[in-house]
Amino acid sequence: MADGSWYDADIDRVIITEEEIQEKVRALAAKVAADHADATDGLLLVCVLKGALMFMADFSRALGRLGPPAELEFMAVSSYGHGTASSGVVRIMKDLDRDIAGRRVVVVEDIVDSGLTLSWLLRYLESRNAARVDVVALFRKPDAVRVEVPVRYVGFDLPNEFVVGYGLDYAERYREVPFVGVLRPEVYQRG
Numbered sequence: 001m002a003d004g005s006w007y008d009a010d011i012d013r014v015i016i017t018e019e020e021i022q023e024k025v026r027a028l029a030a031k032v033a034a035d036h037a038d039a040t041d042g043l044l045l046v047c048v049l050k051g052a053l054m055f056m057a058d059f060s061r062a063l064g065r066l067g068p069p070a071e072l073e074f075m076a077v078s079s080y081g082h083g084t085a086s087s088g089v090v091r092i093m094k095d096l097d098r099d100i101a102g103r104r105v106v107v108v109e110d111i112v113d114s115g116l117t118l119s120w121l122l123r124y125l126e127s128r129n130a131a132r133v134d135v136v137a138l139f140r141k142p143d144a145v146r147v148e149v150p151v152r153y154v155g156f157d158l159p160n161e162f163v164v165g166y167g168l169d170y171a172e173r174y175r176e177v178p179f180v181g182v183l184r185p186e187v188y189q190r191g
């Protein structure tokens with residue numbers, strides 16, 4: 001999708017358009033709102049930075065119109081570094097700032113690829129005694145899974161290819177691209 005931006009030359013093809021993403025985010029928010037309408041003390045949304053930043057911003061605003069009330073929390077974890085495969089080691093770059101014991105938590109994640117990040121995170125949140133933990137993930141790669149994780153809400157299933165955009169990076173770049181696409185092979189050869 002050439003739109004005259006600096007990244008046009010780097011994108012091989014678009015997989016999910018900006019419009020498709022926005023429509024799906026609203027649909028996911030409607031499902032979460034309906035399922036959690038009885039959450040009397042509201043939801044604790046836990047955004048998994050950095051990748052989920054765009055999804056968290058759009059999802060929380062869509063949920064905001066519907067309820068229940070939400071508190072927004074952030075964790076930063078990393079396992080990909082500058083590569084295109086999981087290192088298998090999940091590192092916490094920023095922990096939660098507050099106690100989640102007894103709270104209904106919704107983990108807001110951009111992508112479930114190998115499943116290693118989420119599997120680690122779910123164990124971590126359970127060890128902190130959340131009352132209930134649901135996961136909403138905008139993207140999932142069913143053919144890449146190495147660890148099965150219970151993801152209650154999924155936006156799109158993707159082919160098993162490395163993708164960028166809408167928060168997803170390659171070597172910290174392309175997060176601001178508004179759609180999700182695949183990079184041209186030359187981009188990886190630049191080093």
Ligand SMILES: O=P(O)(O)OC[C@H]1O[C@H](OP(=O)(O)OP(=O)(O)O)[C@H](O)[C@@H]1O
Pocket residue numbers: 048049050051052077078079080081086109110111112113114115116117118169
């Ligand atoms: O299912 P997995 O194979 O574990 O992959 C999914 C995770 O990997 C990415 O994070 P990354 O480690 O790249 O950190 P980032 O969000 O800061 O880019 C992505 O944002 C997910 O959190």
Ligand code: HPA
Pocket residue numbers: 080111113161162163164168169170
């Ligand atoms: O396909 C991907 N792209 C960017 N970051 C990722 N983290 C896991 N999978 C991916």
Ligand SMILES: [Mg+2]
Pocket residue numbers: 051080081168169
């Ligand atoms: Mg990354």
